[in-house]
Amino acid sequence: MTTSSLRPGRLSRVGIASVRELGERAKAASRATARSSTAVKDAMLLAAAEGLSEAAGVILSANAADVEEAGANGASATSLDRLRLTPARLEAMSAGLRSVAALADPVGMVVDGWVRPNGLRVERVRVPLGVIGIIYENRPNVTSDAAGLCVKAGNACLLRGSASALRSNRAIVDVLRSACAATGLDEDSVLLVDDPGREAAVAFMQMDGIVDCLIPRGGRDLIATIREHATVPVVIDGDGNCHVYVDAAADLDMATDIVVNAKVQRPGVCNAAETLLVHRDVADPFLKRAAKALEGVELVGDDRSRAIVPSMSVATDDDYATEFLSLKLAVKVVDGIAEAIDHIARFGSGHSEAIVTRDLMAAERFVREVDAAAVLVNASTRFVDGGELGLGAEIGISTQKLHARGPMGLVELTSPKFVIRGDGQVRA
Numbered sequence: 001m002t003t004s005s006l007r008p009g010r011l012s013r014v015g016i017a018s019v020r021e022l023g024e025r026a027k028a029a030s031r032a033t034a035r036s037s038t039a040v041k042d043a044m045l046l047a048a049a050e051g052l053s054e055a056a057g058v059i060l061s062a063n064a065a066d067v068e069e070a071g072a073n074g075a076s077a078t079s080l081d082r083l084r085l086t087p088a089r090l091e092a093m094s095a096g097l098r099s100v101a102a103l104a105d106p107v108g109m110v111v112d113g114w115v116r117p118n119g120l121r122v123e124r125v126r127v128p129l130g131v132i133g134i135i136y137e138n139r140p141n142v143t144s145d146a147a148g149l150c151v152k153a154g155n156a157c158l159l160r161g162s163a164s165a166l167r168s169n170r171a172i173v174d175v176l177r178s179a180c181a182a183t184g185l186d187e188d189s190v191l192l193v194d195d196p197g198r199e200a201a202v203a204f205m206q207m208d209g210i211v212d213c214l215i216p217r218g219g220r221d222l223i224a225t226i227r228e229h230a231t232v233p234v235v236i237d238g239d240g241n242c243h244v245y246v247d248a249a250a251d252l253d254m255a256t257d258i259v260v261n262a263k264v265q266r267p268g269v270c271n272a273a274e275t276l277l278v279h280r281d282v283a284d285p286f287l288k289r290a291a292k293a294l295e296g297v298e299l300v301g302d303d304r305s306r307a308i309v310p311s312m313s314v315a316t317d318d319d320y321a322t323e324f325l326s327l328k329l330a331v332k333v334v335d336g337i338a339e340a341i342d343h344i345a346r347f348g349s350g351h352s353e354a355i356v357t358r359d360l361m362a363a364e365r366f367v368r369e370v371d372a373a374a375v376l377v378n379a380s381t382r383f384v385d386g387g388e389l390g391l392g393a394e395i396g397i398s399t400q401k402l403h404a405r406g407p408m409g410l411v412e413l414t415s416p417k418f419v420i421r422g423d424g425q426v427r428a
Contacts, residue, residue: 019195019200019204019207020207020210023131023204023210023211025188026188027156029189029191030128030130030131030155030189032185032186033156034127036154038105040185041101041154043184044179044180044182044183044185045100045101045151046097047178048147049095052093052094052097052172052175053091053094055174055175056087056090059085059090059172060085060090062167062170063165063167065167066083066164066166067083070164073164075164078267078326079164079268082137082138082139083138083140083164085168092141093141093172096141097144097148097393099387099392100149100393101152103391104410106126106153106410106413106414107128107153107154108125108127109125109414110123110124111124111126118425119425120425121420121421122420123418124417124418127417129212129413129414130213131157131158131211131213132146132211132212132214132413133157133215134158134160134214134215134216134396135161135201135204135222136159136161136217136218137164137217137222138161138165138218139217140165140169143159143161143172146159146395147159147176148393149393149408150189150395151180152410153410153413153414154414156190157191158193159190159192160192160200160204166194170192201225205225205232206229206230207232208231212232213232213413214230214232214233214234214235215395218237219239220239235396235398236398236399237270237396237398237399237408239323239349239351240269240271240272240274240352241275242274242275242349242351242352243274243275243276243340243344243353244273244276244356244381245278245334245340245356245366246277246278246279247356248282248359249357249358250279250286251358252282252286255356256290256293258356258380259273259276259293259356261380262380262381263294263297265380265382267326267327268325268326269325271351271381271384272325272382273329273354273381274324274330275320275329275330275331275347276330276331277334277340277344278331279335280333280335283304283308287305287309287331287333288309291312297329298327298328299312299329299331300314300328300329301313301314301332302331302333304332305331305332309331312331315331320343320347337355341365341370344370344372350372350373350399351374351384351397351399352381353370354376354379354380354381355375356378357377373397373399374407385397391409392409394409396408403415
């Protein structure tokens, strides 16, 4: 969340006093949503997907106004890219809802079960979390992705986007709530807190007894604010300081394609690569071809990298620790896989790390020793995404080590409940 979106200011039509009222409405709706059948939930998702397409003109017009205002306020190119909707991105939002509708419903799924010596039959069954709060920056596609996943998993969602995307989010939520009403689902299964003020944001984070899980999606400022103020359970969608390590046994053509895709395809997202590590045995040929392929990307590197590509600027420890979210890449030549793993352990954020190699033992060591939510072998970090991994969509990418780690889909929006069946047993 940008600093401006958290600053005190004039209240919108919701008002701070209404934040808890919205939460209470979501809590009431969550009980009805939890009881809803798979057929009803899927019908809502399909109706919402159709509604987004039908309302494309309204949504894109609202978004254009958001983008224009954000640009006038000095938003960066990266922020504007995250904020901007296009017909293709809007269609992807619709496709995401359809994909979620096609997925198996996790509610009622039996995780495991066993029978005790006394005859008690024990099962663990998946149930909805309840009310899921999503607080996020810029990206209006999160509005439909998050709502779709929450509803399919039997939850109500309480959405709080940034001021920069307010018009877009209102237009999208209008479609989602209309789809709820049209299919018999409680409209309050999807609610938007449309007050962009700081007080409302803090109140949102402190709704104990109402919000069962809070998921922030944004940069360090937002995460710091969450850590300071939140009193409800939180799953952190953290920074993406992602690395690609090109091993001595790498196919250099493959490595070039992977590095370019991981850095350039969409640099302003959390699964874009920020640091390139290269084994010294292939550093000279690889960095020369990579520098050409990465034309337009600002490269900063260590002494050995700069000796090969003199146009590079000097990289500092701060560079290696930074999630650039732009066309900038830090480069380092390493003596081997051990140094690459150590570098990732020192500077990585636990998000996504990739190795390019034809050496099976090197790949297995990297997979085993690198501590991250996702580890990739011979593939771009850009694949660490709920849609790309078959989750339909994602509500965020957790860098924590609790019940959810990596892209969070439907299963991560439920929790297990013990169900114990007996025949009159009493404890001795």
